[in-house]
Amino acid sequence: KATVAIVGRPNVGKSTIFNRLVGERISIVEDIPGVTRDRIYAEAEWLTTRFNLIDTGGIEVGDEPLLVKMRQQAEVAIDEADVIIFLVNGREGITAADEEVAKLLYKSNKPVVLGVNKVDNPEMRETIYEYYALGFGEPFPISGSHGLGLGDLLDEVVSHFPELDMSEKDEDTIYFSVIGRPNVGKSSLVNALLNEERVIVSDIEGTTRDAVDTKLHRDNQDYVIIDTAGMRKRGKVYETTEKYSVLRALKAIDRSDVVLVLIDAETGIREQDKRIAGYAHEAGRAVVIVVNKWDTITSNEKAMKEFEEQVRAHFQYLDYAPIVFLSAKTKKRLHTLLPAIQLASENHTKRVPTNVLNDVVMDALAMNPTPTVKGKRLKVLYATQVNVKPPRFVIFVNEPELVHFSFARFVENRIREAFGFVGTPIKIIARKRQ
Numbered sequence: 001k002a003t004v005a006i007v008g009r010p011n012v013g014k015s016t017i018f019n020r021l022v023g024e025r026i027s028i029v030e031d032i033p034g035v036t037r038d039r040i041y042a043e044a045e046w047l048t049t050r051f052n053l054i055d056t057g058g059i060e061v062g063d064e065p066l067l068v069k070m071r072q073q074a075e076v077a078i079d080e081a082d083v084i085i086f087l088v089n090g091r092e093g094i095t096a097a098d099e100e101v102a103k104l105l106y107k108s109n110k111p112v113v114l115g116v117n118k119v120d121n122p123e124m125r126e127t128i129y130e131y132y133a134l135g136f137g138e139p140f141p142i143s144g145s146h147g148l149g150l151g152d153l154l155d156e157v158v159s160h161f162p163e164l165d166m167s168e169k170d171e172d173t174i175y176f177s178v179i180g181r182p183n184v185g186k187s188s189l190v191n192a193l194l195n196e197e198r199v200i201v202s203d204i205e206g207t208t209r210d211a212v213d214t215k216l217h218r219d220n221q222d223y224v225i226i227d228t229a230g231m232r233k234r235g236k237v238y239e240t241t242e243k244y245s246v247l248r249a250l251k252a253i254d255r256s257d258v259v260l261v262l263i264d265a266e267t268g269i270r271e272q273d274k275r276i277a278g279y280a281h282e283a284g285r286a287v288v289i290v291v292n293k294w295d296t297i298t299s300n301e302k303a304m305k306e307f308e309e310q311v312r313a314h315f316q317y318l319d320y321a322p323i324v325f326l327s328a329k330t331k332k333r334l335h336t337l338l339p340a341i342q343l344a345s346e347n348h349t350k351r352v353p354t355n356v357l358n359d360v361v362m363d364a365l366a367m368n369p370t371p372t373v374k375g376k377r378l379k380v381l382y383a384t385q386v387n388v389k390p391p392r393f394v395i396f397v398n399e400p401e402l403v404h405f406s407f408a409r410f411v412e413n414r415i416r417e418a419f420g421f422v423g424t425p426i427k428i429i430a431r432k433r434q
């Protein structure tokens with residue numbers, strides 16, 4: 001999937017345009033604190049093309065002077081995007097700050113589409129020709145607040161997307177990423193895996209821009225470890241900011257089948273861990289929770305049970321994720337990790353036969369009467385699995401409004417008991433059928 005970044009000096013309307021383009025897609029699926037607030041990265045769609053969108057305005061590095069800030073935002077865009085939307089304000093003309101941004105973008109070799117924002121009425125369209133002077137070809141008049149002109153702008157943006165290389169993703173390979181707050185041991189874990197015996201390793205250079213993915217082969221299974229922020233420290237200023245790490249983590253999650261959520265056994269669970277784990281869950285990826293630095297804990301059954309209870313209490317929405325305890329440093333229990341990833345991935349792509357599924361669901365309902373709401377009883381006619389990655393199930397019912405969260409959860413639990421979807425979220429969708 002291509003990535004588009006919006007750059008421009010403050011107040012030209014970057015966030016307004018971002019929200020317009022992302023539209024309904026920012027929706028709070030579940031009430032996970034802090035997950036969906038204040039987004040700078042989201043999926044958008046134009047006609048049939050999906051892409052990821054970055055609002056670089058959200059990446060702020062302390063109290064830097066304006067020009068430094070803009071330079072950093074432009075660098076993020078240049079590093080992370082396939083196409084850049086350069087936004088200027090149609091009511092102010094070209095400013096010195098616009099010219100500074102333009103200079104950085106000239107050097108980037110990335111396609112740049114120039115959007116002239118705040119062109120709220122047709123008469124103003126006559127005035128946008130002066131923006132040709134910025135040197136990015138045709139300026140596109142748009143109005144973020146009125147939602148005008150975005151279609152033409154997006155046509156141009158999409159026309160610059162790189163050709164999709166279908167050979168890039170191999171169906172038999174498990175793509176996984178390692179996420180977690182700084183210092184939980186992400187790079188240590190990846191290095192430990194790469195240095196393990198019986199693992200064959202090769203770098204896949206430039207898979208996407210400057211990200212470097214690594215290929216592993218172990219026990220007849222191919223894996224690709226997706227490069228994440230913090231794994232290769234390059235030392236640019238913005239790389240140390242939390243927003244930027246979140247952005248990189250979201251990009252990595254987007255390309256993953258399985259996400260490893262790393263937790264530090266030594267420091268215990270922190271607020272930031274929960275936010276990061278929430279991203280993986282929201283994206284519908286398979287998840288394995290990895291408790292690292294287990295060498296610092298006097299390890300016994302009881303310690304493990306206690307830590308597991310804490311994890312379960314803090315990450316309730318990840319109740320399907322297996323927990324692996326290990327030490328990247330001593331490599332203790334490291335051998336349990338790849339099998340857990342493999343199992344989670346298998347379940348993420350698993351399909352169950354419709355007849356068996358229906359037996360399970362109908363048996364469960366025979367034992368537990370369906371709920372009634374205002375005197376009306378919910379009737380379930382049949383169930384079928386419609387998708388994988390993650391598995392989605394449609395239950396056809398008389399009245400979809402009668403299917404509340406608790407009933408969907410009940411069905412989910414019966415399906416999990418019968419088919420064992422360890423490691424993957426599953427979705428239950430109710431549809432009307434008489």
Ligand code: GDP
Nearest residue numbers: 182183184185186187188230292293327328329
């Ligand atoms: P990252 O920021 O998540 O990539 O974390 P690093 O891999 O750079 O590790 C942060 C620190 O934790 C380093 O000092 C590592 O040596 C240490 N560390 C990583 N894994 C382990 C572990 O399993 N046990 C112990 N005791 N220390 C670890």
